[in-house]
Amino acid sequence: MNNITRVGIVGTGLIGKGIALEVEKQSELKLSTVLTRRDISTMNEYPFREALTNSVDELIGNCELVVECSGDVIYGTEVIDQAIKASLPVVTMNAELQVTTGSYFAKRGFITEAEGDQPGCLASLHENVLEMGFKPLVYGNIKGFLKLDPVLEDMEYFSKRNGVRLDMTTSFTDGTKVQVEQVLVANGLGAGIAVEGLLAPSSDDLNETGAELAEEANRLGYPISEFVLAPKAPPGVFITAEHDSRQKDALRYFKMGDGPYYTILQNFHLCHLEVVKTIKRVINGGGVLLNNGEDPTLSVAAITKRTLQPGEKVDKGIGSFQVRGEAVRLATNKNHVPIGLLVNAVMKRQVEEGEIVTFDDVELPESLALTAWLETTNKAPVNI
Structure with missing residues (x-):
């Protein structure tokens, strides 16, 4: 790739616009085109109006890397297909697409989920803990609230308050989003699940709950992907892992507890603010951070x-x-x-x-x- 990499973005919502703002700040990146299905003549408030296009061909022809964040499985699949056929690397922030059609593309070209949402953050944390000698047993997502069948009025209120689409607000609330995310993590990192629908334990202490989930993973004989309901915990991710017993005293000194299970917490995930890290990873030859794998289970x-x-x-x-x-x-x-x-x-x-x-x-x-x-x-x- 050139010293300055032209980046095309699919989507102009909260995430797409946020990524565009961050890409434009980077000296080694250039925002080339932004694909939207909206009427461009009505988008005067979009910060990079000159980059907008309704043409997939124009997007593909004017960039060297595509970031797909449309939030639409069917449409996103069509666009990514064109990018893969053009031999462009694809970075997604679309876990729903990854667990539906990501494996199809993993066999055909380069596709990776980005840091920012929980799956990409867990994949990055996974690389970090492996480098430190840990053996992951639990890939954990932290959720503060769950209501399996929310009512329309509540979802409309929170959608408007947070500036997030109604369907997205509902999928966050009824658990669909977190189920999607943890399936992507499991397929991509070679883990499994303890039960269908996930265990979803409530937790006031992540170390204690992480240890309980690690015990379950050891009983099953494989690492598990899970989420916990922890309203008081930060909106991040965690990995609970084992380590070489010879490091037990050192880990106790490092305030990691007595073991044998150690919970490593990342206490944030900052969505579009982190995507640039993955873009740079790709253009610098860092490879796939996370995708759904070629043979999902x-x-x-x-x-x-x-x-x-x-x-x-x-x-x-x-x-x-x-x-x-x-x-x-x-x-x-x-x-x-x-x-x-x-x-x-x-x-x-x-x-x-x-x-x-x-x-x-x-x-x-x-x-x-x-x-x-x-x-x-x-x-x-x-x-x-």
């Missing part, structure tokens, strides 16, 4: 929040009031529909509250995302 199924009727339309599953996402094992849920594919879908038969939506239950429109999922899971084409 976990997915995020759509669980109904209420009974869905034949003919009912699901405009978008993630962040809806019809379904929420839950981590599941692919080996035992081969016919589930990933929640990221539930877009403009029509129910074919009744699905009771609390059940997993399967391909037999719903009619999905054709899309590259659907094709990618079927290839990734080695499924024969279904009637779509």
